[in-house]
Amino acid sequence: MDELQQLADAISLLPGIGRRTAARLAMHLARHPDEAAAPLAAALEAARRNLAVCTLCGSVTPRAANPCRLCSDPRRDDTVLCVVEDPGDIPLMEQSGEFRGRYFALMGKLSPMRGEGLGSLRLPRLIERAAAAKEVILALDSDVESDATASYIRHALSSRLPSLRITRLALGIPAGSAIAYSDPVTLSRALRGRTEM
Amino acid sequence: MDELQQLADAISLLPGIGRRTAARLAMHLARHPDEAAAPLAAALEAARRNLAVCTLCGSVTPRAANPCRLCSDPRRDDTVLCVVEDPGDIPLMEQSGEFRGRYFALMGKLSPMRGEGLGSLRLPRLIERAAAAKEVILALDSDVESDATASYIRHALSSRLPSLRITRLALGIPAGSAIAYSDPVTLSRALRGRTEM
Numbered sequence: 001m002d003e004l005q006q007l008a009d010a011i012s013l014l015p016g017i018g019r020r021t022a023a024r025l026a027m028h029l030a031r032h033p034d035e036a037a038a039p040l041a042a043a044l045e046a047a048r049r050n051l052a053v054c055t056l057c058g059s060v061t062p063r064a065a066n067p068c069r070l071c072s073d074p075r076r077d078d079t080v081l082c083v084v085e086d087p088g089d090i091p092l093m094e095q096s097g098e099f100r101g102r103y104f105a106l107m108g109k110l111s112p113m114r115g116e117g118l119g120s121l122r123l124p125r126l127i128e129r130a131a132a133a134k135e136v137i138l139a140l141d142s143d144v145e146s147d148a149t150a151s152y153i154r155h156a157l158s159s160r161l162p163s164l165r166i167t168r169l170a171l172g173i174p175a176g177s178a179i180a181y182s183d184p185v186t187l188s189r190a191l192r193g194r195t196e197m
Numbered sequence: 198m199d200e201l202q203q204l205a206d207a208i209s210l211l212p213g214i215g216r217r218t219a220a221r222l223a224m225h226l227a228r229h230p231d232e233a234a235a236p237l238a239a240a241l242e243a244a245r246r247n248l249a250v251c252t253l254c255g256s257v258t259p260r261a262a263n264p265c266r267l268c269s270d271p272r273r274d275d276t277v278l279c280v281v282e283d284p285g286d287i288p289l290m291e292q293s294g295e296f297r298g299r300y301f302a303l304m305g306k307l308s309p310m311r312g313e314g315l316g317s318l319r320l321p322r323l324i325e326r327a328a329a330a331k332e333v334i335l336a337l338d339s340d341v342e343s344d345a346t347a348s349y350i351r352h353a354l355s356s357r358l359p360s361l362r363i364t365r366l367a368l369g370i371p372a373g374s375a376i377a378y379s380d381p382v383t384l385s386r387a388l389r390g391r392t393e394m
Contacts, residue, residue, distance in 0.1 A: 029244060031255075
Protein backbone atom coordinates (compact mmCIF):
# COMPACT_ATOMS: atom_id res chain seq x y z
CA MET A 1 0.00 0.00 0.00
CA ASP A 2 2.47 2.59 -1.26
CA GLU A 3 -0.02 5.48 -1.18
CA LEU A 4 -0.65 5.03 2.54
CA GLN A 5 3.09 4.97 3.26
CA GLN A 6 3.69 8.00 1.06
CA LEU A 7 0.94 9.89 2.85
CA ALA A 8 2.46 8.98 6.23
CA ASP A 9 5.88 10.09 4.95
CA ALA A 10 4.50 13.46 3.81
CA ILE A 11 2.81 13.94 7.19
CA SER A 12 5.94 13.01 9.14
CA LEU A 13 7.79 15.86 7.41
CA LEU A 14 5.77 18.19 9.65
CA PRO A 15 7.48 19.47 12.80
CA GLY A 16 6.61 17.63 16.00
CA ILE A 17 4.82 14.77 14.21
CA GLY A 18 6.46 11.42 14.89
CA ARG A 19 6.35 8.26 12.78
CA ARG A 20 3.51 6.70 14.77
CA THR A 21 1.29 9.77 14.76
CA ALA A 22 1.93 10.17 11.03
CA ALA A 23 0.85 6.56 10.40
CA ARG A 24 -2.29 7.08 12.47
CA LEU A 25 -3.21 10.33 10.70
CA ALA A 26 -2.52 8.79 7.27
CA MET A 27 -4.86 5.92 8.12
CA HIS A 28 -7.53 8.39 9.22
CA LEU A 29 -7.17 10.46 6.04
CA ALA A 30 -7.28 7.35 3.84
CA ARG A 31 -10.39 6.11 5.63
CA HIS A 32 -12.17 9.47 5.34
CA PRO A 33 -11.42 10.72 1.82
CA ASP A 34 -14.39 13.10 1.69
CA GLU A 35 -14.66 14.33 5.27
CA ALA A 36 -10.92 14.73 6.04
CA ALA A 37 -8.63 14.33 3.02
CA ALA A 38 -10.63 16.48 0.59
CA PRO A 39 -10.90 19.62 2.77
CA LEU A 40 -7.22 19.31 3.72
CA ALA A 41 -6.12 18.94 0.09
CA ALA A 42 -8.28 21.93 -0.93
CA ALA A 43 -6.93 24.06 1.93
CA LEU A 44 -3.33 23.15 1.04
CA GLU A 45 -3.92 24.11 -2.57
CA ALA A 46 -5.52 27.44 -1.58
CA ALA A 47 -2.65 28.16 0.83
CA ARG A 48 -0.01 27.40 -1.79
CA ARG A 49 -1.77 29.61 -4.31
CA ASN A 50 -2.51 32.60 -2.10
CA LEU A 51 -0.03 32.78 0.78
CA ALA A 52 3.57 33.98 0.96
CA VAL A 53 6.25 34.67 3.57
CA CYS A 54 6.51 38.31 4.71
CA THR A 55 9.85 39.69 3.53
CA LEU A 56 10.26 41.68 6.77
CA CYS A 57 9.08 39.61 9.74
CA GLY A 58 9.04 36.13 8.18
CA SER A 59 5.40 35.50 9.05
CA VAL A 60 2.79 34.19 6.64
CA THR A 61 0.86 36.81 4.68
CA PRO A 62 -1.46 36.91 1.66
CA ARG A 63 0.58 36.93 -1.56
CA ALA A 64 -1.11 40.23 -2.44
CA ALA A 65 -0.04 41.92 0.83
CA ASN A 66 3.70 41.65 1.31
CA PRO A 67 5.10 43.03 3.66
CA CYS A 68 2.37 41.78 5.95
CA ARG A 69 -0.37 43.76 7.67
CA LEU A 70 1.69 44.27 10.87
CA CYS A 71 4.91 45.22 9.08
CA SER A 72 3.17 47.75 6.83
CA ASP A 73 0.82 49.30 9.41
CA PRO A 74 1.92 52.99 9.58
CA ARG A 75 0.54 53.34 13.12
CA ARG A 76 3.02 50.88 14.60
CA ASP A 77 6.26 51.91 16.28
CA ASP A 78 9.36 51.35 14.11
CA THR A 79 11.71 51.97 17.03
CA VAL A 80 10.86 48.76 18.94
CA LEU A 81 11.52 45.37 17.38
CA CYS A 82 10.15 42.23 19.00
CA VAL A 83 12.19 39.10 18.18
CA VAL A 84 10.32 35.78 18.33
CA GLU A 85 11.54 32.26 17.58
CA ASP A 86 8.63 31.27 15.40
CA PRO A 87 6.17 33.38 13.37
CA GLY A 88 3.40 31.45 15.14
CA ASP A 89 4.35 33.35 18.32
CA ILE A 90 3.41 36.69 16.73
CA PRO A 91 -0.38 36.31 17.04
CA LEU A 92 0.10 35.33 20.71
CA MET A 93 2.13 38.47 21.38
CA GLU A 94 -0.54 40.51 19.59
CA GLN A 95 -3.26 39.00 21.76
CA SER A 96 -1.46 40.36 24.84
CA GLY A 97 -2.38 43.85 23.59
CA GLU A 98 0.86 45.20 25.10
CA PHE A 99 3.01 45.66 22.04
CA ARG A 100 2.70 48.13 19.18
CA GLY A 101 6.13 47.80 17.54
CA ARG A 102 7.44 45.58 14.75
CA TYR A 103 8.21 41.87 14.68
CA PHE A 104 11.03 39.67 13.49
CA ALA A 105 10.95 35.85 13.53
CA LEU A 106 14.26 34.01 13.97
CA MET A 107 12.87 30.78 12.50
CA GLY A 108 14.26 28.63 15.28
CA LYS A 109 16.85 28.79 17.97
CA LEU A 110 20.43 27.68 18.47
CA SER A 111 20.31 23.94 18.99
CA PRO A 112 23.71 22.26 18.72
CA MET A 113 22.07 18.96 19.76
CA ARG A 114 19.92 18.98 16.65
CA GLY A 115 22.71 20.45 14.54
CA GLU A 116 20.93 23.78 14.25
CA GLY A 117 23.47 26.55 14.28
CA LEU A 118 23.47 30.17 13.30
CA GLY A 119 22.58 29.71 9.65
CA SER A 120 18.90 29.27 10.24
CA LEU A 121 18.58 32.23 12.60
CA ARG A 122 18.60 34.98 9.96
CA LEU A 123 21.06 36.95 12.09
CA PRO A 124 22.38 39.30 9.35
CA ARG A 125 18.78 40.21 8.53
CA LEU A 126 18.07 40.84 12.22
CA ILE A 127 21.11 43.13 12.58
CA GLU A 128 19.87 45.10 9.57
CA ARG A 129 16.39 45.46 11.09
CA ALA A 130 17.75 46.25 14.56
CA ALA A 131 19.90 49.07 13.17
CA ALA A 132 16.69 51.02 12.55
CA ALA A 133 15.34 50.45 16.07
CA LYS A 134 16.03 51.82 19.54
CA GLU A 135 15.04 48.71 21.42
CA VAL A 136 15.01 44.99 20.63
CA ILE A 137 12.80 42.82 22.84
CA LEU A 138 13.81 39.15 22.84
CA ALA A 139 10.48 37.32 23.26
CA LEU A 140 12.01 33.86 23.39
CA ASP A 141 11.02 30.73 25.28
CA SER A 142 12.57 30.06 28.68
CA ASP A 143 14.44 26.83 28.04
CA VAL A 144 18.18 26.22 27.81
CA GLU A 145 18.40 26.54 24.04
CA SER A 146 16.42 29.78 24.02
CA ASP A 147 18.60 31.16 26.81
CA ALA A 148 21.70 30.39 24.72
CA THR A 149 20.07 31.95 21.67
CA ALA A 150 19.18 35.09 23.64
CA SER A 151 22.77 35.44 24.94
CA TYR A 152 24.20 34.94 21.48
CA ILE A 153 21.89 37.51 19.90
CA ARG A 154 22.47 40.01 22.70
CA HIS A 155 26.22 39.76 22.15
CA ALA A 156 25.94 39.96 18.36
CA LEU A 157 23.67 43.00 18.48
CA SER A 158 25.39 44.96 21.27
CA SER A 159 28.83 44.58 19.71
CA ARG A 160 27.57 46.08 16.44
CA LEU A 161 24.95 48.52 17.77
CA PRO A 162 26.28 49.76 21.11
CA SER A 163 23.46 52.25 21.73
CA LEU A 164 20.70 49.67 21.16
CA ARG A 165 18.58 48.76 24.18
CA ILE A 166 18.16 44.96 24.38
CA THR A 167 15.51 43.52 26.70
CA ARG A 168 13.92 40.19 27.40
CA LEU A 169 10.46 39.10 28.57
CA ALA A 170 10.12 38.87 32.36
CA LEU A 171 10.46 35.40 33.83
CA GLY A 172 8.02 34.60 36.61
CA ILE A 173 4.91 32.82 37.74
CA PRO A 174 2.30 32.41 35.00
CA ALA A 175 -0.97 34.29 35.51
CA GLY A 176 -3.57 32.13 37.22
CA SER A 177 -0.97 29.64 38.40
CA ALA A 178 -0.07 28.66 41.97
CA ILE A 179 3.23 28.69 43.84
CA ALA A 180 2.61 25.02 44.60
CA TYR A 181 2.83 24.15 40.92
CA SER A 182 5.90 26.30 40.14
CA ASP A 183 9.32 24.73 39.73
CA PRO A 184 12.30 26.08 41.73
CA VAL A 185 13.90 27.79 38.73
CA THR A 186 10.70 29.69 37.95
CA LEU A 187 10.36 30.69 41.61
CA SER A 188 13.97 31.87 41.86
CA ARG A 189 13.56 33.94 38.71
CA ALA A 190 10.23 35.32 39.92
CA LEU A 191 11.94 36.32 43.16
CA ARG A 192 14.89 37.96 41.43
CA GLY A 193 12.50 39.84 39.14
CA ARG A 194 10.06 40.86 41.89
CA THR A 195 8.36 44.23 41.37
CA GLU A 196 7.14 46.97 43.75
CA MET A 197 3.44 47.07 44.53
CA MET B 198 -5.70 35.52 6.07
CA ASP B 199 -8.59 33.18 5.36
CA GLU B 200 -6.46 30.54 3.64
CA LEU B 201 -4.26 30.06 6.70
CA GLN B 202 -7.31 29.72 8.95
CA GLN B 203 -8.98 27.30 6.53
CA LEU B 204 -5.82 25.20 6.43
CA ALA B 205 -5.70 25.14 10.24
CA ASP B 206 -9.39 24.19 10.33
CA ALA B 207 -8.84 21.29 7.90
CA ILE B 208 -5.89 20.07 9.99
CA SER B 209 -7.83 20.30 13.25
CA LEU B 210 -10.41 17.88 11.81
CA LEU B 211 -7.77 15.18 12.33
CA PRO B 212 -8.05 13.07 15.47
CA GLY B 213 -5.80 14.09 18.35
CA ILE B 214 -4.78 17.40 16.75
CA GLY B 215 -5.76 20.38 18.87
CA ARG B 216 -6.39 23.95 17.77
CA ARG B 217 -2.88 25.15 18.69
CA THR B 218 -1.06 22.29 16.97
CA ALA B 219 -3.25 22.82 13.90
CA ALA B 220 -2.33 26.52 13.79
CA ARG B 221 1.37 25.68 14.14
CA LEU B 222 1.25 23.04 11.39
CA ALA B 223 -0.76 25.34 9.08
CA MET B 224 1.89 28.03 9.54
CA HIS B 225 4.63 25.52 8.75
CA LEU B 226 2.83 24.30 5.62
CA ALA B 227 2.16 27.86 4.45
CA ARG B 228 5.80 28.80 4.97
CA HIS B 229 7.10 25.73 3.11
CA PRO B 230 4.84 25.35 0.07
CA ASP B 231 7.32 23.27 -1.92
CA GLU B 232 9.02 21.21 0.78
CA ALA B 233 5.96 20.40 2.93
CA ALA B 234 2.61 21.42 1.39
CA ALA B 235 3.25 20.06 -2.12
CA PRO B 236 4.26 16.50 -1.13
CA LEU B 237 1.36 16.34 1.35
CA ALA B 238 -1.16 17.55 -1.24
CA ALA B 239 0.16 15.03 -3.79
CA ALA B 240 0.07 12.19 -1.28
CA LEU B 241 -3.51 13.08 -0.28
CA GLU B 242 -4.58 13.10 -3.91
CA ALA B 243 -2.94 9.72 -4.57
CA ALA B 244 -4.51 8.25 -1.43
CA ARG B 245 -7.98 9.50 -2.39
CA ARG B 246 -7.59 8.10 -5.89
CA ASN B 247 -6.16 4.69 -5.02
CA LEU B 248 -7.18 3.66 -1.51
CA ALA B 249 -10.43 2.25 -0.11
CA VAL B 250 -11.78 0.78 3.14
CA CYS B 251 -11.76 -3.02 3.35
CA THR B 252 -15.35 -4.25 3.40
CA LEU B 253 -14.46 -6.99 5.90
CA CYS B 254 -12.00 -5.69 8.50
CA GLY B 255 -12.42 -1.92 7.98
CA SER B 256 -8.73 -1.34 7.33
CA VAL B 257 -7.31 0.67 4.44
CA THR B 258 -6.58 -1.26 1.27
CA PRO B 259 -5.77 -0.49 -2.38
CA ARG B 260 -9.00 0.18 -4.30
CA ALA B 261 -8.04 -2.69 -6.62
CA ALA B 262 -7.69 -5.20 -3.75
CA ASN B 263 -10.86 -5.26 -1.65
CA PRO B 264 -11.21 -7.28 0.63
CA CYS B 265 -7.71 -6.47 1.79
CA ARG B 266 -4.61 -8.66 1.62
CA LEU B 267 -5.13 -10.06 5.14
CA CYS B 268 -8.86 -10.71 4.71
CA SER B 269 -8.39 -12.49 1.39
CA ASP B 270 -5.26 -14.51 2.24
CA PRO B 271 -6.39 -18.17 1.94
CA ARG B 272 -3.64 -19.33 4.32
CA ARG B 273 -5.11 -17.47 7.28
CA ASP B 274 -7.38 -19.08 9.85
CA ASP B 275 -11.07 -18.16 9.45
CA THR B 276 -11.99 -19.63 12.82
CA VAL B 277 -10.21 -16.98 14.92
CA LEU B 278 -11.30 -13.33 14.71
CA CYS B 279 -9.18 -10.61 16.32
CA VAL B 280 -11.20 -7.50 17.26
CA VAL B 281 -9.25 -4.22 17.44
CA GLU B 282 -10.46 -0.71 18.19
CA ASP B 283 -8.70 0.97 15.30
CA PRO B 284 -7.47 -0.42 11.96
CA GLY B 285 -4.11 1.17 12.81
CA ASP B 286 -3.73 -1.52 15.49
CA ILE B 287 -3.75 -4.30 12.88
CA PRO B 288 -0.16 -3.80 11.63
CA LEU B 289 1.02 -3.78 15.26
CA MET B 290 -0.71 -7.11 15.92
CA GLU B 291 0.83 -8.48 12.71
CA GLN B 292 4.30 -7.43 13.83
CA SER B 293 3.90 -9.63 16.91
CA GLY B 294 3.98 -12.61 14.54
CA GLU B 295 1.64 -14.50 16.90
CA PHE B 296 -1.63 -14.29 15.04
CA ARG B 297 -2.70 -15.94 11.79
CA GLY B 298 -6.49 -15.41 11.91
CA ARG B 299 -8.74 -12.63 10.62
CA TYR B 300 -9.25 -9.07 11.84
CA PHE B 301 -12.19 -6.81 12.55
CA ALA B 302 -11.87 -3.13 13.52
CA LEU B 303 -14.57 -1.65 15.77
CA MET B 304 -13.76 1.93 14.72
CA GLY B 305 -13.71 3.23 18.27
CA LYS B 306 -14.89 2.24 21.70
CA LEU B 307 -17.82 3.00 23.94
CA SER B 308 -17.27 6.48 25.29
CA PRO B 309 -20.34 7.96 26.97
CA MET B 310 -18.23 10.97 28.00
CA ARG B 311 -17.65 11.87 24.37
CA GLY B 312 -21.14 10.82 23.39
CA GLU B 313 -19.88 7.79 21.49
CA GLY B 314 -22.30 4.93 21.88
CA LEU B 315 -22.91 1.71 20.10
CA GLY B 316 -23.66 3.13 16.68
CA SER B 317 -20.04 3.62 15.75
CA LEU B 318 -18.93 0.17 16.92
CA ARG B 319 -20.26 -1.80 13.95
CA LEU B 320 -21.68 -4.38 16.34
CA PRO B 321 -24.17 -6.05 13.92
CA ARG B 322 -21.33 -6.52 11.45
CA LEU B 323 -19.14 -8.02 14.20
CA ILE B 324 -21.86 -10.51 15.22
CA GLU B 325 -22.14 -11.57 11.58
CA ARG B 326 -18.37 -12.10 11.31
CA ALA B 327 -18.17 -13.83 14.72
CA ALA B 328 -20.87 -16.33 13.72
CA ALA B 329 -18.35 -17.87 11.29
CA ALA B 330 -15.59 -18.13 13.92
CA LYS B 331 -14.81 -20.38 16.87
CA GLU B 332 -12.92 -17.76 18.87
CA VAL B 333 -13.03 -13.98 19.12
CA ILE B 334 -9.96 -12.32 20.64
CA LEU B 335 -10.66 -8.83 21.99
CA ALA B 336 -7.38 -6.97 21.39
CA LEU B 337 -8.50 -3.74 23.04
CA ASP B 338 -6.61 -1.14 25.04
CA SER B 339 -6.51 -1.44 28.82
CA ASP B 340 -8.29 1.74 29.89
CA VAL B 341 -11.73 2.14 31.46
CA GLU B 342 -13.57 2.79 28.20
CA SER B 343 -11.97 -0.23 26.51
CA ASP B 344 -12.83 -2.40 29.51
CA ALA B 345 -16.46 -1.29 29.23
CA THR B 346 -16.40 -1.93 25.48
CA ALA B 347 -14.95 -5.42 26.02
CA SER B 348 -17.63 -6.29 28.59
CA TYR B 349 -20.37 -5.01 26.34
CA ILE B 350 -19.14 -6.95 23.32
CA ARG B 351 -18.58 -10.12 25.37
CA HIS B 352 -22.17 -9.95 26.57
CA ALA B 353 -23.59 -9.19 23.11
CA LEU B 354 -21.65 -12.03 21.49
CA SER B 355 -22.11 -14.73 24.14
CA SER B 356 -25.87 -14.17 24.35
CA ARG B 357 -26.21 -14.71 20.59
CA LEU B 358 -23.41 -17.24 20.02
CA PRO B 359 -23.25 -19.37 23.17
CA SER B 360 -20.59 -21.77 21.85
CA LEU B 361 -18.20 -18.97 20.82
CA ARG B 362 -14.94 -18.72 22.77
CA ILE B 363 -14.27 -15.08 23.71
CA THR B 364 -10.79 -14.14 24.96
CA ARG B 365 -8.86 -11.00 25.72
CA LEU B 366 -5.17 -10.05 25.52
CA ALA B 367 -3.25 -10.78 28.70
CA LEU B 368 -2.71 -7.84 31.03
CA GLY B 369 0.72 -7.67 32.62
CA ILE B 370 4.12 -6.08 32.73
CA PRO B 371 5.34 -4.85 29.34
CA ALA B 372 8.38 -6.62 27.90
CA GLY B 373 11.61 -4.86 28.84
CA SER B 374 9.92 -2.91 31.61
CA ALA B 375 10.71 -2.93 35.35
CA ILE B 376 8.51 -3.62 38.36
CA ALA B 377 9.62 -0.27 39.69
CA TYR B 378 7.91 1.53 36.81
CA SER B 379 4.68 -0.48 36.89
CA ASP B 380 1.52 0.96 38.41
CA PRO B 381 -0.41 -1.00 41.07
CA VAL B 382 -3.25 -1.96 38.71
CA THR B 383 -0.82 -3.42 36.19
CA LEU B 384 0.98 -5.32 38.95
CA SER B 385 -2.23 -6.71 40.42
CA ARG B 386 -3.35 -7.88 36.96
CA ALA B 387 0.08 -9.35 36.25
CA LEU B 388 -0.14 -11.25 39.54
CA ARG B 389 -3.64 -12.54 38.87
CA GLY B 390 -2.57 -13.63 35.38
CA ARG B 391 0.72 -15.21 36.46
CA THR B 392 1.83 -18.26 34.43
CA GLU B 393 3.75 -21.43 35.31
CA MET B 394 7.43 -21.59 34.39
